[in-house]
Structure formats: structure tokens, C-alpha cells
Amino acid sequence: MAPEVLPKPQMRGLLARRLRFHMATAFVLSLGVAALYKVGVADKRKKAYADFYRNYDAMKDFEEMRKAGIFQSVK
């Protein structure tokens, strides 16, 4: 026989172990990405729109654009 005997490798439950690890990782990563998106993109965008329209004066905006000369119907 061989001089040194190697330890017997893991023979069973290989798929179960892989699934456990990857399911847990996938769950955590998905939740993390979703949370980061909600905070970093969605909430940020909602706040930007809220801040923009809080003190928005459409007529003032229109006058500025008219003076810049981009309209064809009013000069």
C-alpha cells in the first residue's frame, strides 16, 4: 500500500453543501443590491424631484426660456 494514507475525502452531500452556500449568498446579495438601489437611486431621485418642484415657478421658467429666444410661437 502507499506509505502515507490520505484522509478520505467528503463523499456525500456535496450538492447540498453547494446549494446551501449559494442560496444563502444569493439571498444576501440580492437583498443587499435591492437595498442599495432603493437608497442610492430610487430615494435619491424622489428627493431630487421633490426639491425641484417645491419652489418651482413655471411662468418664471417660461419667461427665461422666451428671453433666450428658443420659441417660434412667442418672441
Place this chain on the structure above:
Amino acid sequence: MLPKAAWSLVLRKGGRGRRGMHSSEGTACGGGKTPRYTNCYAQRHYPMPEEPFCTELNAEQQALKEKEKGSWTLLTHAEKVALYRLQFNETFAEMNRRSNEWKTVMGCVFFFFGFAALVIWWQRVYMFPPKPITLTDEWKAKQLQRMLDMKVNPVQGLASHWDYEKKQWKK
């Protein structure tokens, strides 16, 4: 991987069927004899090849094969290794060894990137026609000024980065 597995299924079905039909004739022709390009070499994605690695066996190897038909506990360690080497040309460790091929591949890829860049640079200098009027700098400046006047995307986009009082980009 998939074509090889499918092909081996086809081979096995064909071999068995044809052997079944010809068995009464005595000489069993082993179906379609494919040349031994890869069916005797194990690969990482196909570790159990169809054909054994050594098919021409000398006398002592034949004797060993006969001994293999008996109880395996009677085989010595050296005989087991010899039988393995008859069946497979490389162990798993040898078959899965790393190589430095990736460096060659990446080197060639980058080399041809650079070569293509040189060719396109020469074309830019000697072959390209003048830019369309809409891509000249003056036109692009006037276009940008008009977009700012229209307040394009004022919430998060272009006009939100322009400071209309100071007439410059926001810091």
C-alpha cells in the same frame, strides 16, 4: 462537451445495435471504427473516455489484465498503478495542471489591439473626409447653449448641473 457526450451516446447505441445484429456471424465488428483522436484521452470536462489509452498490450500487460479479472485485493499497489496507466494516459493531477498559455493569448490580443489602433490612426490622418457640420466645435457649442436655454433635464440631468446665475457649470 455537449457534442462529445451526444456523439458517445450515438456511438454506444450504434455499437450495441450492430453487435446484436452480427453476433450470429461470430465476428463482431465494433460498429463505426472512429480514429483514436480524442476518445482515449480524458479531459477535465469528459473524464471517462470511451477507449482505454493502451490497446496494444505486450505479454506481461496481458497477464496483468487477466489477473485484473480476479479479485482486486490480490493486486499489489504497483500493479494497480500499472493498470491505471494502461487505461488513462494522465492522472487527474496531470490532466488538470495549469499552464502559461493565457499569457500568450492575452499578449497576442493586446498586440492586435495596438496594431488595429495604428491602422485606424493612419486612416484618420490620410483617409477620413472632413467632419460633418454638426460635429464641428462651433456647432456643438451652439447646440449646447440651446439645450441649456431650453432647460433640458432640469431635475437630475444636463440643466441641473448648470448654474444660471453665474453662467458656468456648478462645482
